[in-house]
Amino acid sequence: MDAITxxxxxxxxxxxxxxxxxLGFSPLLAELVVMGLAAVVLITFAALSFMGLTYVERKVxxxxxxxxxxxxxxxxxxxxxxxxxxKMFTKEDTTPATADRxxxxxxxxxxxxxxxxxxxxxxxxPGVVGTNLNVxxxxxxxxGSGSIVAILMAGWGSNNxxxxxxxxxxxxxxxxxxxxxxxxxxxxxxVTGSMSLIDxxxxxxxxxxxxxxxxxxxxxxxxxxxxxxxxxxxARSPFDLLEAESEIVAGFHTEYSxxxxxxxxxxxxxxxxxxxxxxxxxxxxxxxxxxxxPYVWILLKAALVFFxxxxxxxxxxxxxxxxxxxxxxxxxxxxxxxxxxxxMLVLKLxxxxxxxxxxxxxxxxxxxxxxxxxxAVNLAVLFVSLALAARAARRFRQAExxxxxxxxxxNLATARA
Amino acid sequence: xxxxxxxxxxxxxxxxxxxxxxLLAAALLRPKKPNPAKLSxxxxxxxxxxxxxxxxxxxxxxxxLVFVLFDIEAILLFPIAVxxxxxxxxxxxxxxxxxxxxxxxxxxxxxxxALDWE
Numbered sequence: 457m458d459a460i461t462x463x464x465x466x467x468x469x470x471x472x473x474x475x476x477x478x479l480g481f482s483p484l485l486a487e488l489v490v491m492g493l494a495a496v497v498l499i500t501f502a503a504l505s506f507m508g509l510t511y512v513e514r515k516v517x518x519x520x521x522x523x524x525x526x527x528x529x530x531x532x533x534x535x536x537x538x539x540x541x542x543k544m545f546t547k548e549d550t551t552p553a554t555a556d557r558x559x560x561x562x563x564x565x566x567x568x569x570x571x572x573x574x575x576x577x578x579x580x581x582p583g584v585v586g587t588n589l590n591v592x593x594x595x596x597x598x599x600g601s602g603s604i605v606a607i608l609m610a611g612w613g614s615n616n617x618x619x620x621x622x623x624x625x626x627x628x629x630x631x632x633x634x635x636x637x638x639x640x641x642x643x644x645x646x647v648t649g650s651m652s653l654i655d656x657x658x659x660x661x662x663x664x665x666x667x668x669x670x671x672x673x674x675x676x677x678x679x680x681x682x683x684x685x686x687x688x689x690x691a692r693s694p695f696d697l698l699e700a701e702s703e704i705v706a707g708f709h710t711e712y713s714x715x716x717x718x719x720x721x722x723x724x725x726x727x728x729x730x731x732x733x734x735x736x737x738x739x740x741x742x743x744x745x746x747x748x749x750p751y752v753w754i755l756l757k758a759a760l761v762f763f764x765x766x767x768x769x770x771x772x773x774x775x776x777x778x779x780x781x782x783x784x785x786x787x788x789x790x791x792x793x794x795x796x797x798x799x800m801l802v803l804k805l806x807x808x809x810x811x812x813x814x815x816x817x818x819x820x821x822x823x824x825x826x827x828x829x830x831x832a833v834n835l836a837v838l839f840v841s842l843a844l845a846a847r848a849a850r851r852f853r854q855a856e857x858x859x860x861x862x863x864x865x866x867n868l869a870t871a872r873a
Numbered sequence: 874x875x876x877x878x879x880x881x882x883x884x885x886x887x888x889x890x891x892x893x894x895x896l897l898a899a900a901l902l903r904p905k906k907p908n909p910a911k912l913s914x915x916x917x918x919x920x921x922x923x924x925x926x927x928x929x930x931x932x933x934x935x936x937x938l939v940f941v942l943f944d945i946e947a948i949l950l951f952p953i954a955v956x957x958x959x960x961x962x963x964x965x966x967x968x969x970x971x972x973x974x975x976x977x978x979x980x981x982x983x984x985x986x987a988l989d990w991e
Contacts, residue, residue: 491880495887503891545899553912554925565892572888576881587880594951595881615925616914628933631940638947645954710915715899719892778990781936785979785988789943793976797969803957804965812958 464584464751468494498575498586506725507537513766520770541718549714552615559613563606564712564719570602571726578733579653581743581750592653593641596734597634600689603723604630610720611708622707625697625777632784633688633695639792640678640685643799644671644738647830653734657742667823672739674827677795677834679739681788683764686731688784690724692765694772697780732761791841798833802826935987939979946975 459466471493476486511526511534518525526533551560576586577595589595604627611623645651648659662668672679688695704710709720736742736757743750775783806821806829821829914921953960953968960968982988 487876488883491883492887494880495884496891498884499888499891545902546904548904548906549899550907550911552914553909554914565889565896568892569885569888572892573881573885576884586884587877589877589881614914617916617921617925617927620925620927624929624933628936631944632936635940635943635947638944642947642950642954645951646957649955649958651951651955705915714903715896719896781988781990785936785939786983790976790979793972793979797972800957800965800969804960804962809958815961817962 460749462581462583463749464581468584494586495576499572502572502575502726502729503722505729506722507541509725509729509762510540510721511537513769516763516766517770520767544715544718547714549716550711552711554615555711556613556615559609560711561613561716563610563613564716564723566609567603567606567723568719568726570599570606571723571730573599573602574727574730574734577653578730579657579737579742580754584751585654588652588654591651593645593651593656593734593738596730597638597641600727600730601630601634603727606723607708610712614708614711616711618705619708619710622704622710625704626691626708629691629695629697629780630689632781633685633788636681636784636788636792637685637689639789639796640682641738643675643678643796646796646799646803647671647675653737653742657737657744660741661744667827668741668744669823669827670739670741674830675739675799675834676831677838678792679735680838681792682735682738683761685784685788686735687765687768688780690728690731692724692728693769694775695780696774697777728765729758729762732758732765735761787841787845791837794841795834795837798837799830802829802833932987932990935982939982939987942975942978946972 472490475481475489475493476483479486481489514536515525515533526536529535529539551557574596577589577592579585579588607626607630608623611619611621611626614620644656648656650656650659656671659666660668660670691697709717712720733754736754740757740761741753742757743754745753748756803826805818806826807818808821808823808826810820812818914925950968950972957965
């Protein structure tokens with residue numbers, strides 16, 4: 457039982473020990489080799505899951521839309537990703553004559569590297585993590601914005617109007633939705649008191665003196681906003697304005713084909729899966745869970761979150777660009793900011809540790825009571841915001857209807873005269 | 874501590890190498906038969922007219938400014954969030970005031986119409 461639970465750790469420790477002792481490298485070189493091996497394993501995992509996810513997503517979305525999906529290559533179309541890979545490798549790749557060659561050719565590499573670099577901090581099981589940075593969450597957010605640079609490079613370097621317009625849109629969307637993401641990760645950091653992803657998981661794990669409440673139960677609003685802005689950050693449907701075919705062809709990757717296009721695709725999927733992993737870690741307790749081994753738990757949770765992504769993609773229509781910006785700046789950002797302030801005050805006024813209560817005042821409560829208060833505050837903020845948004849929308853509709861009626865009666869008057 | 878971040882460097886180098894090799898392999902495998910029509914800029918079969926660097930909406934610029942405001946707020950708030958348990962109530966009220974000033978700035982931008990997209 458213990459061997460199964462710690463399977464990944466035992467294997468990684470064994471390999472690391474083998475390289476350190478048996479092969480007779482100097483300590484520094486051995487350390488580098490171990491790191492390099494871990495990096496290659498993580499990248500291979502990400503690339504393989506990208507291949508698998510393209511197949512699963514096409515199948516799931518097909519089912520939602522009452523189609524069959526890929527079913528020709530191999531049994532149930534299982535070899536479809538392989539066939540796609542062969543096609544991508546052997547497809548002719550054109551670089552427009554007017555393109556800025558360096559920028560144009562580097563952009564796919566940059567987006568793929570930044571997407572893969574996120575996996576350096578995702579914890580898969582106790583002790584099985586690329587590196588436990590003390591600024592883990594911050595690192596994820598920082599490296600995540602690297603894709604903005606790559607997209608601007610692609611749009612600018614292509615020397616194509618559609619590509620440039622797509623890049624403008626994308627950059628505006630990605631930087632915009634980073635704000636609610638930051639604010640809501642901040643609430644998790646506040647509750648945990650640490651930016652390390654391992655500490656965040658430990659805070660949600662059942663242990664001595666720790667009730668182990670998943671953050672989604674005490675912070676449902678940040679979880680919801682994180683999910684929405686995560687989808688927008690990875691530019692997945694319904695926020696895929698950057699490749700609105702009817703308006704700007706394929707957006708920033710209009711001019712790309714072959715392997716370079718595949719790298720953009722890889723970046724997109726790897727980023728989306730990373731968001732699913734980070735969501736599971738921040739809000740669903742990461743690898744913590746009963747009975748099953750930890751690495752199974754984290755994969756199950758990430759798969760569940762990714763299934764929600766696919767579900768939304770199969771169900772919702774694409775939003776308009778003004779709706780997209782309004783949702784972010786006029787709804788998510790103010791709501792998250794107010795929520796952040798209230799969470800801060802609740803944590804100070806209802807501390808769970810005796811030391812904090814004695815030093816700074818406030819009413820000493822148990823962690824469960826604090827979680828309940830946080831939950832109540834979250835839900836209150838959510839419902840008040842929704843009510844305000846509904847009222848604003850109703851007023852907007854009424855004003856529009858009045859304008860139409862006025863125009864109609866004016867038209868009638870001119871027709872009579 | 875230093876080795877923690879060393880892994881990030883190793884990861885970036887490894888990712889760049891592996892992806893570079895993929896691009897190189899594709900470059901060796903694929904056919905290469907360029908002609909002027911293929912290499913022209915894509916625009917639905919038309920010749921492109923005028924400069925590619927078109928004017929862009931000023932709203933993009935204003936949104937970027939608002940974004941910078943909030944991004945800096947986040948940078949300042951992350952250390953506060955980590956040290957939160959050790960902060961006295963007075964400091965927390967200060968931070969709250971800071972956030973509320975930002976919220977007021979957002980409302981000002983909103984009233985000015987900077988967030989509208991018409």
